[in-house]
Amino acid sequence: MITQPQNPSTRVLLFSLKGSIIPVIWRKVLFTTLLSSLVVATHGTLYHYKVTLTATPFTLWGLTLAIFLGFRNSAAYQRFWEARTLWGELIISARNLTRQVQQYFPQLDRDERLYLLQPLLAYPYALRNFLRGVIYENANRIADDEVRRHMASPALILNMLGKRVTEYARLSRLDPILLAQMDAQLNQLSQVHGGCERIKSTPIPYPYILMLHRIVHIYCFLLPFCLVDSIGWLTPVAVCILAYTFFGLDALGDQIADPFGTEPNDLPLDAMSRNIEIAVLEIIAEPLPPALQPEEGVLL
Amino acid sequence: MITQPQNPSTRVLLFSLKGSIIPVIWRKVLFTTLLSSLVVATHGTLYHYKVTLTATPFTLWGLTLAIFLGFRNSAAYQRFWEARTLWGELIISARNLTRQVQQYFPQLDRDERLYLLQPLLAYPYALRNFLRGVIYENANRIADDEVRRHMASPALILNMLGKRVTEYARLSRLDPILLAQMDAQLNQLSQVHGGCERIKSTPIPYPYILMLHRIVHIYCFLLPFCLVDSIGWLTPVAVCILAYTFFGLDALGDQIADPFGTEPNDLPLDAMSRNIEIAVLEIIAEPLPPALQPEEGVLL
Amino acid sequence: MITQPQNPSTRVLLFSLKGSIIPVIWRKVLFTTLLSSLVVATHGTLYHYKVTLTATPFTLWGLTLAIFLGFRNSAAYQRFWEARTLWGELIISARNLTRQVQQYFPQLDRDERLYLLQPLLAYPYALRNFLRGVIYENANRIADDEVRRHMASPALILNMLGKRVTEYARLSRLDPILLAQMDAQLNQLSQVHGGCERIKSTPIPYPYILMLHRIVHIYCFLLPFCLVDSIGWLTPVAVCILAYTFFGLDALGDQIADPFGTEPNDLPLDAMSRNIEIAVLEIIAEPLPPALQPEEGVLL
Amino acid sequence: MITQPQNPSTRVLLFSLKGSIIPVIWRKVLFTTLLSSLVVATHGTLYHYKVTLTATPFTLWGLTLAIFLGFRNSAAYQRFWEARTLWGELIISARNLTRQVQQYFPQLDRDERLYLLQPLLAYPYALRNFLRGVIYENANRIADDEVRRHMASPALILNMLGKRVTEYARLSRLDPILLAQMDAQLNQLSQVHGGCERIKSTPIPYPYILMLHRIVHIYCFLLPFCLVDSIGWLTPVAVCILAYTFFGLDALGDQIADPFGTEPNDLPLDAMSRNIEIAVLEIIAEPLPPALQPEEGVLL
Amino acid sequence: MITQPQNPSTRVLLFSLKGSIIPVIWRKVLFTTLLSSLVVATHGTLYHYKVTLTATPFTLWGLTLAIFLGFRNSAAYQRFWEARTLWGELIISARNLTRQVQQYFPQLDRDERLYLLQPLLAYPYALRNFLRGVIYENANRIADDEVRRHMASPALILNMLGKRVTEYARLSRLDPILLAQMDAQLNQLSQVHGGCERIKSTPIPYPYILMLHRIVHIYCFLLPFCLVDSIGWLTPVAVCILAYTFFGLDALGDQIADPFGTEPNDLPLDAMSRNIEIAVLEIIAEPLPPALQPEEGVLL
Known part of the structure; x- marks a missing residue:
């Protein structure tokens, strides 16, 4: 996640490259701009054939383009926000x-409590590992060997948590209704796992992406022929701005729609896992690790 | 589901037919393009009568067309995504x-546990059979005869699961509150069944589909008469692009809105059923079958 | 509900009247078309005064029209889909x-089980009666006199179901927690009743409907004066197409927004009630009545 | 709530003032129309300075206007519908x-049952009083003095209901789980209170309303200068229609967004309170008061 | 939150600065207006080069601008409304x-009840402190030292509440099911904390904001070159109005999207905390502090 500067000045907002989508799309925008300069230089003729395009087809094409871009954009943001909400459920x-645990097992000593909560501390890290498909280093702080063996599978970690909770509930003769209350939280954790899995494994249907890319490219490549006669050498400027917004919206959608990666606009799974760890440790009054800080304005 | 290539090149995005909607609509697009060529060839006259159409009617028609296409598109995607979410609930x-089962029936041996979970393993397959209206082969791995007899009815499979759970709960004197917790999961499974049934049995109201088809066709067929005078032989090009986006959006909507079929853009019910099987077997530490792989980029 | 033909041909989609909204609106469309022909015939003069309208006002009016039509359309569809979802909850x-009942009262014989479930079998029919404001014939299959007396009030039927469930729970000394689980399902049934009641008793605010009707009519009646000078005798064609989409969208919205009636696009309450009956009888292994079939493509 | 006539004729839809928003906005519309007549009369000159406006600025302004109006309209309707849904929860x-009460306290006699349910019967009236800020007369039918003293505070009425339920639960040795089931319904009632409170106390942010009003007015006042040269004396007609839709949409949004008042388009809190009373009395087989009827087409 | 005047006159709506977004954006609007005056004064020439721009590029750019502004606006409002809903859950x-507490611990005396409820009274203030990152003065009324030490951490306050509730439940031998009912409310309070945390820590992705700012600025700066030839000295007027709506919508979105600050359009966390305090004290019949009043029309 790109961390937003507090009260950015207008200058930063207008000219900063940091946090902008430009690094991803400048090649395409430049290419489109050069192409349109070429069109202006040749006065819109192609192999001695003058290509005449009025604004009408662009307005009509714009109709579906608007539907496509609008749909794609909100679908992508919904996925992003749903993923964030799911991780928010995790901390809750x-x-x-x-x-x-504090209320129902007040007799536990510090070691027992930590033993019981180890899988809970490990759960977000395991989920992150599962979603990003890698086993990261920072799981090392988990002291429990049994837990560490399963850091790639949230379901097994959760299972372990369930076993330990049930075990302690039996030992301290907890009323089953209160065990059921804790079980409901385990189900909630499992819900997050399943929800993230769904978002990860089901992208926005591919033909939408294909079709959107195609229309955007055709639109930008043909546009200069429409503008050249009326605005002349301002054509490349106009096309450049349009290409920036079209390609930018498209690239942003791509990044936002798949929020579990490690691109700058993805969700900061590492930082959120750490925050959950801190939240748990705060309640049981253990020493807290520091929260993760953004590196060069990006939190991962 | 069409599996999206990782980081597809611009070339793939622009020219690949694989995963595109083109194979479904090329006939209509071609026909429309030819028709508009004919219009250009005859300079827009029909039986010696010059048909003059300005851009105004197209802009006005475009108004409702945009409402229709936008509505249809989001309704279709919502159905698709709700169906996917329901199947996501299944794995949860x-x-x-x-x-x-692991927590509350720790004393079960392997055979008893498998006997108890057989209907759960069979449930997604039964649901798939119900939704696709066929009895597939791969249910064969289910060893339990009683279960296999009802592979066409998710409700009966669930009923069986409920009976077995209650039976074991009685045998091991499980506290009723914990039985109720398990019952809540059965209700959840039943919820998925009911939800999918609803999506399958209630399409987007038919008159919407009819009206949308008609406006799109009329629009594409009349458009050349509007463009011919201003852009001449570029008319077929413009019409072809517009027809591609209109018919494409329409065809995509058709496929997405009914997500339980076996078309390329439908939900991969087979692969998801297998994943649920794997998820269950992983927790009880049984040998796992391999996940299904896409065939020619399509997962079913 | 109009049942959608499987893979309708393009011909059916373009020319079929069946399932189309045309029978409802053809009078208005025809009138508008004739009116615009008159305008063309008089060259847009009204009592010797030439009425000149450019496209600008229509574009501006189109702005609010689009907002109105889009809002109305999605509000109507949301009502339709919420109503369908509520009925889907019923079957779940x-x-x-x-x-x-099967799990917790395994000792019941067939008669007792049927006696217990009679109000459940009657509930969807009672709800349908309540929503459509009529007492239909097919409730006759309900054998239980006490139930039959209250077929007009879902609340009383549900009350009866609650009484019987509590009665049996007492007789068989069911643990109260499991009774509470069943009670939760009764609450769910009551939720459906309340939800449908809400949709039925609260239409989309009337002034929206009024204003939308007015703008659509004014728009269609004035449009010929704008088009006559530029496209001449094609004006009636253009106006006819526009009137078809405007009046059609409007009429569709009217039907969809109030989904409990007996118009072709309303929800098939009869068929759904029957399906719920079948779903219940299937689980208790009773003989099943046949599902209702569409008559002339319409399911009621 | 304005009750919609069954199958209104086209004539009613086009010319009826009843149920229309016109009585609220006719002053503004008339003023705008007169202003534009003045502009036409002076040929668009202001103090000998000819004001020339093309359609371009209006199209561009229309962009944000559409966003504003569309957003405002759906936000308002969502508030209206959420408020209605909350009141729907009340009856459920x-x-x-x-x-x-009927199931779990079967031994209660009529008086005890009425004593127990008095606060429930009073709750919707108390909520209405709270939302409208007045103490209405028709609470007089509540016989219970303790209840009547607190008719201005739903929270206290609910508290009283909770006390009585707990009291009877203790007397009849109800299993706590069933008491918890009833408590869940009390929480639900409290949820409705909190939800309505939220809608009432948090309007759509005021700057949106301000900005929307301003753009709409500026738009309508400047429009005649754009139209006068092309359509002459039809300008007032065009502006009048546009002003009707703009001001109408705006005024409707105002009424719908704050649904607890006593304007014609507000929710019929009185009628709904009465319906809830009837629903409760029906189940306990008490004599029913008549449902409220609309007065001059308006239900309050 | 800016409190909306009851029935503001048209004059207030048109000319009032209070509650308007103008104080935030007037600099930019003025700058843009001056710039466009300069363009008119130089007849659109830049260093002797006549810059000719037609309306076409603006219409095309407007397409993405509309998507961006519309998306941004609804995303911002959704965040605002979700935050408000979460705080509404708090009071419920x-x-x-x-x-x-009143129902299940009827034997508590006044001091015990206040001791038990102290953390609940403190919870909204702690949450406000957490969200605004400051420790405010008005928490002083909380008499309990243990509670006052943790006024910066809602999680610890909630933990304390949980401990006290469990303690009293043990003392008065409350049935565990009723304790579980109270625990469900604690989970709900925790849900609010987690939800607000999520909204606060995850802004709308920064590149959206960047890109939106850029397009809006480019649009407003280039627009005069397009208008100067057709509407002359009315250009600054038209640009000024457009800049007002664009910058205004943008600035409003900024304020609304981050609703926990202390800007005029943010949520009145102080007033809402006080209201929750009042709601709790009302039920236990303690003396009530006055509700907070808006200062200069703004409630914080």
């Missing part, structure tokens, strides 16, 4: 479960 | 139930 | 309750 | 609670 | 919990 359930 | 509930 | 709760 | 919870 | 849960 983790806090609830820790609170319940 | 399956995992929860398996975890609960 | 009915199945859950039946499964619970 | 009231029915559930009454059914539970 | 607080009321429920207080009611449950």
Whole structure:
């Protein structure tokens, strides 16, 4: 996630490259601009054939383009926001479960409590590993060997948590209804796993992406022929601005729609895992690790 | 589901037919293009009568067309995504139930556990059979005769699961509150069944589809008369692009809105059923079957 | 509900009247078309005064028209889909309750089970009666006199179901927690009743409908004066197409927004009630009545 | 709520003032129309300075206007519909609670049952009083003095209901799980209170309203200068129609967004309170008061 | 939150600066207006080069601009409304919990009840402190030292509430199911914390903001070159109005999207915390502090 500067000046907003989508799309925008300069230089003729295009087809094409871009954009943002909401549920359930451990097992000593909560501390890291398809280093702080063996599978970690909770519930003769209350939090954690899995495994249907890319490219490549006669050497400027917004919206959609990667606009799974760890440790009054800080304005 | 290539090149995005909607609509697009060529060849006269159409009617028609296409497109995608979410609930509930079996019936041996979970393993396959209206081969791995007899009815499979759970709960004197927790997961599974049934049995109201088809066709067929005078032989090009986007959006909507079929853009019910099977078997530490792989870029 | 033909040919899609909204609106469309022919015949003069309208006002009016039509259309579809979802909950709760009866009251004989489930079988019919404001014939199959007396009030039927469930729960000393689980399903059934009641008793605010009708009519009546000078005798064609889409969208919205009636596009309450009956009977292994079939392509 | 006539004729739809928004906005529309007549009369000159405006600025302004109007309109309708849904929950919870009273306290005699349910019968009236900020007369039918003293505070009425339910639960040794089931309905009733409070206390942010009003006015006042040269004396007609739709949409949004007042388009809190009373009394087989009827087509 | 005057006159709506977004954007609007005056004064020439721009590029750019502005606006409002809804849940849960304390612990004396509810009274203030990143003065009324030490961490306050509730439940031998009911309200309070945290820590992706700012500025700066030839000295007027709506919509979005600050359009966290306090105290019949009043039309 790109961290937004507090009260950015107008200058930053207008000219900064940092946090902008430009690094991803400048090649395409430049190419389109050069192409349109070429069109102006040849006065819109192609092999001695004058290509005449009025604004009408562009207005009509714009109709579907608007539907496509609008749809794609909101679908992508919905995926992003749903993924964020799911990770938000993670911290809520983790806090609830820790609170319940404190309330219902007041007799536990520090070691037992940590043993019980180890899988909970590991769960977000395991989920991150699962979503990003890598086993990261920073899981090392988890002391529990049994937990560390399964850091690639959130379901197994959750299973372990369930076993430990049930075990302690039996030992301390917890009323089953309160065990059921804790079980509801485990289900919630499982819900997050399933939800993220769904977003990860089901992209926006591919033909939408294909079709959108095609219309955007055709639109930008043909546009100079329409503008050249009326605005002359301002054509490349106009096309450049349009290409910037079209390609930019398209590239942004691509990044936002798949929020579990490690691109700058993806969700900061590392930082959020750490925050969940901190939230749990705060409640049981353990020493807290520092929150992760953004590197060059990007939080991962 | 068409699996999206990782980082497709611009070339693939622009020219690939694989995963595109073109194979479905090329006939209509070609026909429309030829028709508009004919219009250009005859200079827009029909039986010696010069048909003059300005851009105004097209802009006005475009108004409702945009409403229709936009509405249809989001309604279709919502159906698709709701269906996917429902199947996502399936894997969540399956995992929860398996975890609960592990927690609450720790004394079960392997055979008993498998006997208990057989209907759960069969449930997604039964749901798939119900939704696609066929009994597929790969249900053969289900060893339990009683279950296999009902592979066409998710409700009966679920009923069986409920019976077995209640049976074991009685045998091991499970507290009713924990049985109720498991019952909640069965209700969740039933919810998925009911939800998919609803999507399958209630298409987008037919008159919308009819009206949309008609406006799109009329629009594409009349458009050349409007363009011929101003852009001449570029008319077929412009009409072809517009027809591609209109018919493409329309055909995509058709496929997405009914996501339980076996067309390339439908949900991969087979692969998802297998994944649920794997998720259950992983938790009870049984050998896992391989996940299904896409064939020619399509997962079914 | 109009049942959509499987893979309709392009011909059917373009020319079929069946399932189309045309029978409802042809009078208005014809009138508008004739009116615009008159305008062309008089060259746009009204009592010797030449009425000159450019495209500008129509574009500006089109702005609010688009907002109105788009809003109205999605509000109507949302009502339709919410109503369908509520009825979908009905089948889910009915199945859950039946499964619970099987699980928790295994000792019941066939007569007792049927006696217990009679109000559940009657509930969707009672709800349909309530929503359509009539007492239909096909409730006759309900054998239970007490139930039949209250076929006009879903609340009383549900009350009866609640009483019987509590009665049996007491007789068989069911744990209260499992009774509470069944009670949750009764609440769900009540939720459907309340939801449908809300949709039925609260239409889209009337002034929206009024204003939309007025703008659409004014738009269609004035349009010929704008087109006559530029496209001449094609004016009636253009106006006819526009009137078809405007009046059609409007009429469709009217039908969809109030989904409990007996117009072709309304929800098939009869067929759904029957399906719920079948779903319940399937689980308790009783003989099944046939599902209702569409008559002339319409399911009621 | 304005009750919609069944199958209104086209004539009613086009010319009726009843139920229309016209009485609210006719002053502004008339003023705008007169202003534009003045502009036409002076041929668009202002103090000997000819004001020339082309359609371009209006198209560009129209862009944000469309965003504003569309956003405002759906936000307003969502508030209206959420408020209606909350009141719909009220009737559902009231029915559930009454059914539970019947099921779980079968031994109560008529007086005890009425004593227990008095606060439930009073709750919607108290909520209405709270939302409209007045104490209405028709609460007089509530016989219970303790309840009547608190008719201005739904929270206290609900508290009283909770006390009575707990009291009777203790007396009849109800299993706590069933008491918890009833408590869930009380929470639901409290949810409605909180939800309505939120809608009432948080309007759509005021600057949106301000900005929308301003753009709409500027737009309508400047428009005649754009149209006068091309359509002459039809300008007032065109402006009048546009002003009608703009001001109408704006005024409608104002009424719909704040649905708890006593304007014609507000929710019929009185009628709904009465319906909830009827729903409760129906289940306990008490004599029913008549449902409220609309007065001059308006239900309050 | 800016409090909306009751029935503001048209004059207030048109000319009032209070509550308007103008104080935030007048610099930019003025700059843009001056710039366009300069363009008119030089007849659109830049260093002796006549810059000719037609309306076409602006219409095409307007396409993405509309998508961006529309998306941004609804995303911002959704965040605002979700934040408000979460705070609305706070008052609902607080009321429920207080009611449950009254029902389930009827034997508590006044001091015990206040001791038990202290963390609940402090919770909204702690949440506000957490969200605004400051420790405010008005928490002083909280008498309990243990609570006051943790006024910066809602999670710890909630933990304390959980401990006290469990403690009293043990003392008065409350049935665990009723304790579970109260626990559900604690989870709800935790849900609000997590939800607000999510909104606060995850802004709308920064590249959207960047890109939107850029297009809006480019659009407004280039527009005069397009208008100067057709409407002359009215150009600054037209540009000024457009800049007002564009910059205004943009600035409003900025304020609304981050609703926990202390800008005029942010949520009145102070007033809402006070209201929750009042709601709790009302139920336990304690003296009520006055509700907060808006200062100069703004509630914080």
